[in-house]
Amino acid sequence: MVVGGAALARERHANLRFIMFGDEAKITPLLSRHRILRDVVSVRHTDQQVKSTDRPSQALRQGRQTSMRLAINAVADGEAGGVVSAGNTGALMAMSKFVLKPMKGIDRPALCGFLPTLRGESVMLDLGANVECDEDNLVQFAIMGAAFARTILGLPRPTVGLLNVGEEELKGNEAVKGAAAILNGATLPLRFHGFVEGDDIAKGTTDVVVTDGFSGNVALKTMEGTATLFSQFLRRAFSQSLMSKVGYMLARPAIMALRERIDPRHHNGGVFLGLNGISVKSHGGMDDVGFATAIGLAVDMVADDLIGRITADMAQFSDHDEARDRAVAQ
């Protein structure tokens, strides 16, 4: 999947080069199958790897020679523009944070991803990095998510919504209320929409949906589960009678187009935003196509200097914040 994904990604991005970390004896034969990868991959051998069952703390302490850690080190050392991994999410998050360090002004990096919506695609964060968040965390997520949407979705001034349990100003916990107050008063390259609810995610009401890692993870996985439920029900419906089977055959091209549209492989890639380096998680259970999407995401973030954009936005925000604090003090 990694080698195949790299080959696909290389077809799309002519100057792309790879350093692959892992067991050379396993990687080299796979590479020989892809002519397009000749001369653009260097392999760094290591026989250590982070297991899917390793705890993040364990991986951090004992995993200094693992393929994951060495790949992240390559980003920190400037050898690589970004790291893409399909491995243990918690370990990738912990190691990326430890090695690449949070950006100035960002208290907590967040896990950010895309979702299919009625209007196209939206960006949501945090998808699970931070179980509990305060108002400042949420404001930083909004700034980072908007910079990500400008970079990857090409939207000059993306709309940002704060996920809440009701649109009324009075509802919600202290963190979302506080974040809304700050975002309403700030001058930033985004349009703050206010609160959104769970059904607004799939509607695509805003380009960016900001929430804490608990709700964000619940929402993401609930969407996945509901999509699976719907697909299963649909499959059962189509296989119910001869008529419905014939109907399925006729409607098949259209249904395939629908499947293509909501295909998770085209929305693959969770990005750790807020670090001094690009780190992308490819979801488990992906194939070449999915992994190539995650690589493409890393390429776009490097090419469009996402980190530079976030740095500039954070500076603008804190200048404004300090000016406001001075104004209040006077």
Add this chain to the structure above:
Amino acid sequence: MVVGGAALARERHANLRFIMFGDEAKITPLLSRHRILRDVVSVRHTDQQVKSTDRPSQALRQGRQTSMRLAINAVADGEAGGVVSAGNTGALMAMSKFVLKPMKGIDRPALCGFLPTLRGESVMLDLGANVECDEDNLVQFAIMGAAFARTILGLPRPTVGLLNVGEEELKGNEAVKGAAAILNGATLPLRFHGFVEGDDIAKGTTDVVVTDGFSGNVALKTMEGTATLFSQFLRRAFSQSLMSKVGYMLARPAIMALRERIDPRHHNGGVFLGLNGISVKSHGGMDDVGFATAIGLAVDMVADDLIGRITADMAQFSDHDEARDRAVAQ
């Protein structure tokens, strides 16, 4: 919708009687259209009503003669077995809590409802009554939700899962970890499954899903939004070409059966669990069929003595709890 729903519900439940609170001049002509409701409805006139825009606190203070308040009073006075309303959720919640009072041992009542799953139906709570919850709240939700599943779904020992961001014991916030520890050690008429994730809701991994009102509301509305997204995509797919339109015509009966299965009208009704009285919220935008479902829910809860069951389970739980505390003290 209310009168039509009552007529449908009366067809299903032969001994059902209604007290309808509201504008007599509007209700009486509607009643005359339904022979089945003759002699089983008494109308209590009031020209005051809670508006959808009223704040709960406002409704509580100023709404003592509203149809909603009078209907809840009828439950407290023993005149009615339960109240069903399609009105302002926050007001219904606040008034029900104020008038009916929380049950002994229940710190916070919760909003509970059904969801369609791959396996049938599951129960989820809290769907939005309590934005922040501690471990004791979650344990009480588990006990109430299990009693509800026994009553309404007829499951002798329902499985209960705690919604979390990962199945590993280490993940999640303090409240879910604490609740898991208590539920693991308790003797209750339920099987505690442990943690579940967002995708487990639609899979139907457990009969009952317990979470705080913020995540629960997000999950519920995310499911609704995703189902709508899927339906819209499907509609577009079927109208794409002549072939797909013909395919749709042939598969139509099967697709209608699917639609029936996930029809929100059959899962209608949010129940406030944990009060000394039955109070059911019918979702907005329902028709006769949906409102009849909500009435049916109230009927079942009264007939099966849900409140008695919760009382017994809470007593068993606190006996056990006290025994454990004594054991620890010795």
